[in-house]
Amino acid sequence: MKCEEFWKHYEEFGITKENETHLLDCAKCRKEFEAEKVLLKAVGGFPEYKAPETLWDRISEELTETKTVTVAKRPFTETIAAYVDELFSWFQVVPLKPVFGALVIMLVSVLATQYYYTRPLTSVEKIAQENKLARDLEETEQEYLAAIDKLSKLTEDKKSFRLIVLSVSAK
Numbered sequence: 453m454k455c456e457e458f459w460k461h462y463e464e465f466g467i468t469k470e471n472e473t474h475l476l477d478c479a480k481c482r483k484e485f486e487a488e489k490v491l492l493k494a495v496g497g498f499p500e501y502k503a504p505e506t507l508w509d510r511i512s513e514e515l516t517e518t519k520t521v522t523v524a525k526r527p528f529t530e531t532i533a534a535y536v537d538e539l540f541s542w543f544q545v546v547p548l549k550p551v552f553g554a555l556v557i558m559l560v561s562v563l564a565t566q567y568y569y570t571r572p573l574t575s576v577e578k579i580a581q582e583n584k585l586a587r588d589l590e591e592t593e594q595e596y597l598a599a600i601d602k603l604s605k606l607t608e609d610k611k612s613f614r615l616i617v618l619s620v621s622a623k
């Protein structure tokens with residue numbers, strides 16, 4: 453009996469006098485047989501589990517199901533509405549889809565900036581702002597005074613120049 457025949461015989465009839473001799477003669481099959489015996493013993497200890505009747509139906513349904521994707525053009529407002537819907541559904545998913553995540557971050561930062569510039573000032577900020585206004589006013593005042601100074605000096609120069617001209621022409 454060849455190895456192949458032994459296994460065929462064994463599958464059909466189990467161990468018989470006929471195939472037992474092959475097992476005694478063939479070390480290779482003996483080894484495999486011992487391994488199988490161990491395996492069967494181990495598997496035999498598992499509790500039996502019966503799959504629900506509908507399992508295969510469900511699996512085969514999913515395997516054959518073809519998913520159709522519609523890419524028909526939608527009105528713009530509908531598209532926007534769909535995006536908003538999707539956006540809100542993605543809020544439950546971590547991490548956010550990068551593009552929408554970026555949009556949300558942008559929106560939040562815009563709102564935060566807007567809030568920063570329109571919020572009521574704290575007392576420290578109010579004092580700082582008043583100080584700055586006072587400084588600006590002082591600077592402007594000084595520039596104004598300097599301008600007046602310059603103007604009056606020019607006028608003086610002009611006057612004295614005229615006096616010189618007059619005194620010269622009088623001679």
Ligand SMILES: [Zn+2]
Nearest residue numbers: 454455478481
């Ligand atoms: Zn063999």
